[in-house]
Amino acid sequence: MERIDVRRLTMEGRRMLRQVVVRLRKQSGMSVKELSKVSGAHPTTIKGWLARARTEGEKGLGEKRRGRPVGACRKLTLAAEAWIRDQIVKGNPQQIKLPFALWTRPAIRALIRDHFGVDLQERLVGKYLKRWGFTPQRPVKRALEQNPEAVRQWLEQDYPRLRAQAAQEGAVIYWGDETAVKEDAHWVRGYAPRGQTPVLAVPARWTTLSMISAISPQGKVAFQIVEGSIDAVRFITFLTALIQDVPQKIYLVVDNLRVHHAKVVTAWLADKKDRIEL
CATH class of the missing domain: 1.10.10 (Arc Repressor Mutant, subunit A)
Known part of the structure; x- marks a missing residue:
């Protein structure tokens, strides 16, 4: 055979x-x-x-277990691994006086070296992170002024009532927001002879642009770009155009920007409750 x-x-x-x-x-x-x-x-x-x-x-x-026992040849004990995972989950490196803003392999390597006297290669740190179920992720930006409890309460209580009221009246819900716009393009790569770096001419001073937009839960978007920042007059101009394009009544959900509470905006909305409410 x-x-x-x-x-x-x-x-x-x-x-x-x-x-x-x-x-x-x-x-x-x-x-x-x-x-x-x-x-x-x-x-x-x-x-x-x-x-x-x-x-x-x-x-x-019978079949005997092959290979090294689980946990053999590891540089860290199970207790040390549990402590490190706990530090990563509880906060950021700056809270334990490490010179890093986010958890990276160099940051975790420094944490292990400072607390356990073990200097691991970054590649090995990556293996530990994979074993623990950690993956590299881009942090989500959140406003410092945001109140998570108030947001949760609004989503669980206020928004369902608003949605039911809009359905009863045959109205539509839009979510509005404003943002600044930078008028330069993203930097791109292109081909050029070696040693002859191409030059992209850009203005030294930027023209201030702002965009105000509204989007519905169905993905319908209405937006407007204006020069300068958003003030009460520009906000009213956008609202006027929005109700002209949307035949139903609009419930526009906005944030706590001062413009949204301006007296002229409140006065403009006073006689238009059959068309739009903030």
């Missing part, structure tokens, strides 16, 4: 092959060389099986 690599067999396949070899040895008294020809296993492998059968019986023919 052609020689086979026993290691490539399944666990069950190896167990059955061991049993067959041992039974052939007992019943027919075949030599190791003959058993190797019949089974395809290497003679040295067969000798090991027969030795195990003599000392441990047929129970010794």
Whole structure:
């Protein structure tokens, strides 16, 4: 029989092959060389099986755990790993006086070196992070002034009421916001002769641009770009154009920007409650 690599067999396949070899040895008294020809296993492998059968019986023919034990050769103890994971989850490096803003492999390497006196390679730190279930992620920006509890209450209580009222009146809900716009393009790469870096001419002073927009839960977007910052007059101009384009009544959800509470805006909205409400 052609020689086979026993290691490539399944666990069950190896167990059955061991049993067959041992039974052939007992019943027919075949030599190791003959058993190797019949089974395809290497003679040295067969000798090991027969030795195990003599000392441990047929129970010794079962599959034994292969490779290193779990946790062997690790640089950190399980307690140390748990402590490090806890530090990563609880806060950021600056809170424990490390010179990093976010958790990176160099930051975690410094944490391990400072607290446990073990200097790991960054590649090994990455393996530990993967084992712990951590992945590299871009942080989400959140305004410092945001009140998470108030946001949760609005989403769970106020917004369902607003949505029900809009459905009852046949109105639509839009979400409005304002942002500054920078008029230079993203830097791009292009080809040029070696040593002759192309020059992209840009103005030294930027013209202030702002965008005001509104989007519905269905993804319908209305926006306007204006020069300068958003003030009460520009906000009213946008609202006027918005109600002209949308035939239904509009409930516009906005943030706490001062412009939204301006007296002229409130006065403009006073007689238009059948068309728009903030």
